[in-house]
Amino acid sequence: xxxxxxxxxxxxxxxxxxxxxxxxxxxxxxxxxxxxxxxxxxxxxxxxxxxxxxxxxxxxxxxxxxxxxxxxxxxxxxxxxxxxxxxxxxxxxxxxxxxxxxxxxxxxxxxxxxxxxxxxxxxxxxxxxxxxxxxxxxxxxxxxxxxxxxxxxxxxxxxxxxxxxxxxxxxxxxxxxxxxxxxxxxxxxxxxxxxxxxxxxxxxxxxxxxxxxxxxxxxx
Numbered sequence: 001x002x003x004x005x006x007x008x009x010x011x012x013x014x015x016x017x018x019x020x021x022x023x024x025x026x027x028x029x030x031x032x033x034x035x036x037x038x039x040x041x042x043x044x045x046x047x048x049x050x051x052x053x054x055x056x057x058x059x060x061x062x063x064x065x066x067x068x069x070x071x072x073x074x075x076x077x078x079x080x081x082x083x084x085x086x087x088x089x090x091x092x093x094x095x096x097x098x099x100x101x102x103x104x105x106x107x108x109x110x111x112x113x114x115x116x117x118x119x120x121x122x123x124x125x126x127x128x129x130x131x132x133x134x135x136x137x138x139x140x141x142x143x144x145x146x147x148x149x150x151x152x153x154x155x156x157x158x159x160x161x162x163x164x165x166x167x168x169x170x171x172x173x174x175x176x177x178x179x180x181x182x183x184x185x186x187x188x189x190x191x192x193x194x195x196x197x198x199x200x201x202x203x204x205x206x207x208x209x210x211x212x213x214x215x216x217x218x219x220x
Contacts, residue, residue: 003118004034006210007082010116011035013208013215017114019077020045023068025106026060027081028053028099031116035080036060050076052106053099054164070106079110083117083204084129084197090115090204090220091180095132095197098161098169104195108202115204119211122218127175132158132197134167139192146190147172151183167194 001009011034018024018039026032026039026049036056039049040063048066050073051057057067070076081103085093092115094100107113131153135143144155147170158169177183180200187196207218 001212003120006118006212007031007034007116009215010118010208010210011038014080014114014116015039015042017078017080017112017206018042018046021047022077023047023050023073023075025050025076025079025110026052026056027079027103028056029082029097031082031118032056032080033059035116036063039063039065050106052081052103053097056099070109076106076110078112078114079107080114080116081107083115083121083199085126086115086117086122086204086207087124087126087180088122088218090207090218091126092199092203093126093129093131093197094199095134095169096129098132098158098163100132100197101134101163101165101195104199104202107199112206113202113204115207117207117209119209119216122207122209126177126180130171130173131175131177133170133172133187134163134165134194134196135170136192136194137168140168140170143190143192144170147187150186150190151175165194
């Protein structure tokens with residue numbers, strides 16, 4: 001089974017968590033795109049979606065799925081998105097696609113967060129994947145200095161990339177994240193940082209992991 005086939009399998013499995021006649025949140029990235037393709041088969045069963053990025057919104061609209069602004073909805077039944085890394089406790093690194101801030105907002109509103117990924121994303125200790133943080137442009141140098149001072153690692157600005165919010169992404173290499181909840185809070189205390197790609201204090205509730213033998217379900 002190829003990596004894409006594993007992503008397709010978890011995307012299809014995630015449909016089981018979509019409640020009829022509700023508004024759901026949809027993430028950004030390659031695995032989320034497979035979910036959007038699968039969701040099209042039951043688009044008439046839901047009210048619509050809150051998208052975590054402009055790219056996701058356009059993808060949903062191309063399938064004829066109604067889009068809601070988050071400020072106009074009272075509840076999101078479930079948020080479904082991929083991850084760049086996950087540990088066994090369902091702490092996540094997200095933001096490889098640069099949509100981490102909106103993803104974190106939608107995830108925080110949703111009643112349940114279902115993460116969908118292939119088995120390569122599950123690791124013992126997160127940090128091999130560079131941790132993304134979204135930064136106000138004028139604060140980039142300050143934020144980089146503070147990152148090095150507070151948590152270590154090597155921060156660098158992602159080239160030729162602007163977020164949907166008009167900000168920059170700084171990726172942090174060389175971390176070994178043994179306490180993701182504490183690190184998430186430490187990073188958010190840096191002035192000039194919008195948010196960081198650790199989804200730990202609000203991690204996934206369920207991880208659907210694609211494997212060659214089928215979908216493995218891990219609950220937090």
